[in-house]
Amino acid sequence: MNPYQYIDKFARFGRKKGYNPGHERINALLEPFSHPENKMRIIHVAGSNGKGSTVTYLKSIYKEAGYKVGTYTSPHLLEFNERIEINGRKISTGELEELIEKIKPVVDEMKERGPGEPSFFELVTALAFIYFYQEKVDLLILETGLGGRLDATNIIKNPLASVITGVSLEHTNILGNSIRAIAREKAGIIKEKTPVVTGIQDREALTEIEKIGIEKGSKLISINDRYSYELKESTLEGQSFLLKHREKGSEVNKQELIPEDEYRTRMIGDFQVRNAVLAMEVVRLLQEELPVSGEELREGLKKAYIPGRMDLISKEPLLLVDGAHNSEGMENLVSSLLAFKERGVIDDRSKIYIILAVLDDKDLFNMLKSLSRLEKFELIVSENSNERALSAYEIMKKAELLGLEGRIIKPLEEALKESVDYASKEDLICVAGSLYNVAEVIKFLK
Numbered sequence: 001m002n003p004y005q006y007i008d009k010f011a012r013f014g015r016k017k018g019y020n021p022g023h024e025r026i027n028a029l030l031e032p033f034s035h036p037e038n039k040m041r042i043i044h045v046a047g048s049n050g051k052g053s054t055v056t057y058l059k060s061i062y063k064e065a066g067y068k069v070g071t072y073t074s075p076h077l078l079e080f081n082e083r084i085e086i087n088g089r090k091i092s093t094g095e096l097e098e099l100i101e102k103i104k105p106v107v108d109e110m111k112e113r114g115p116g117e118p119s120f121f122e123l124v125t126a127l128a129f130i131y132f133y134q135e136k137v138d139l140l141i142l143e144t145g146l147g148g149r150l151d152a153t154n155i156i157k158n159p160l161a162s163v164i165t166g167v168s169l170e171h172t173n174i175l176g177n178s179i180r181a182i183a184r185e186k187a188g189i190i191k192e193k194t195p196v197v198t199g200i201q202d203r204e205a206l207t208e209i210e211k212i213g214i215e216k217g218s219k220l221i222s223i224n225d226r227y228s229y230e231l232k233e234s235t236l237e238g239q240s241f242l243l244k245h246r247e248k249g250s251e252v253n254k255q256e257l258i259p260e261d262e263y264r265t266r267m268i269g270d271f272q273v274r275n276a277v278l279a280m281e282v283v284r285l286l287q288e289e290l291p292v293s294g295e296e297l298r299e300g301l302k303k304a305y306i307p308g309r310m311d312l313i314s315k316e317p318l319l320l321v322d323g324a325h326n327s328e329g330m331e332n333l334v335s336s337l338l339a340f341k342e343r344g345v346i347d348d349r350s351k352i353y354i355i356l357a358v359l360d361d362k363d364l365f366n367m368l369k370s371l372s373r374l375e376k377f378e379l380i381v382s383e384n385s386n387e388r389a390l391s392a393y394e395i396m397k398k399a400e401l402l403g404l405e406g407r408i409i410k411p412l413e414e415a416l417k418e419s420v421d422y423a424s425k426e427d428l429i430c431v432a433g434s435l436y437n438v439a440e441v442i443k444f445l446k
Helices: 003-008 024-033 051-064 093-113 120-134 179-189 203-216 270-285 294-303 327-342 364-371 392-401 412-422 435-445
Strands: 042-046 069-072 084-086 139-143 161-164 196-198 220-222 227-235 238-245 262-265 311-315 318-321 352-356 377-381 406-408 428-432
Touching: 003 093, 003 120, 024 093, 024 120, 042 051, 042 179, 051 069, 051 139, 051 270, 051 294, 069 120, 084 120, 093 120, 161 179, 161 270, 179 203, 196 203, 196 270, 203 220, 227 270, 238 270, 262 270, 262 294, 270 294, 270 327, 311 435, 318 435, 327 364, 327 428, 352 412, 364 392, 377 392, 377 412, 392 406, 412 428, 412 435, 428 435
Parallel strands: 042 139, 042 161, 069 139, 161 196, 196 220, 318 428, 352 377, 352 428, 377 406
Antiparallel strands: 069 084, 227 238, 238 262, 311 318
């Protein structure tokens, strides 16, 4: 049986029954396997932005420390197998085939007797749990799919820690149309008396997380209260930052693992430093359960890399791809581009070409509002090939309301070709708006 053909038969998000919240079906999938998700050490990561990068930092640090680390992430960029990895090795087609042979009778039984057919994400989540338990990972770093409270990954009962990276307006038709409502959904991953580490900066969102943490008797650690940092060096190949402790209490002063010092990361953009510090604090918090040396932490930070997050994939012309897909992500991207110009990383005379394509459930108005902070740039509106892609004409209409000028070039491949033809070698082309854009650009360049 071709495992990919089988998996693709199930409804994906964006299609009818592709999002069917609740844990009844994932519970039915895992019950016959004696709930492997509750027999592993897990760090559970949710958030509107920064999930993938935080997971990558954690994976790299714990791998450097010699642990067998499973990671479950979504969506994939180039191939399905990226979603399920152990120490960076993707699950093989053969392994997938064996797992499907095991789970198919369970799925058939669910369809016949209830509670009904699972969605694509529920099925894949179940496969991942079974696989990681079977492979006896030392640690599973688990990324939520959508929201948190009703997400299939939230079937887990006793994670080592819950991590909430940030909160932004996204999927408002599902998660709620306010920051507070979305924060409440993300906070649904908080478990009784389980520590929560967060990098949330929005005060309203943080208040909601704090409230739920208190209700659950869970200790909340905000890295913004504990640390400050200053960028020491920033290039398109990496950056270093000086970390300082805000608190002077005994717990902080005893942090031999994370002294006040300079650290380096390969991933670029000011916001990536925040994700790095978030991962560092999680590692410090779990030091007793999962010991890591200071040198292993430093090396893990330096080696961490994830495609499509402020990712420089060409130097002439400068071509940057970024998966910024909501208002917070776009704000981070714009702030980083402005900082690059200010620091001379990008020539102040260079023109920036922004190629934008987004999906139809995003906070487009605020994404465009963030873009309007850039001064010398050309907006090129396009569409990716995803079935949920928002019409380029709709994007352009909103952009014009904000006084932004631009032009439409479809499809994305053509927009990239034309931009490369127009741009001089000092200019920067930046493709943003969705991780699906990143995948298409990488495939095209390959």
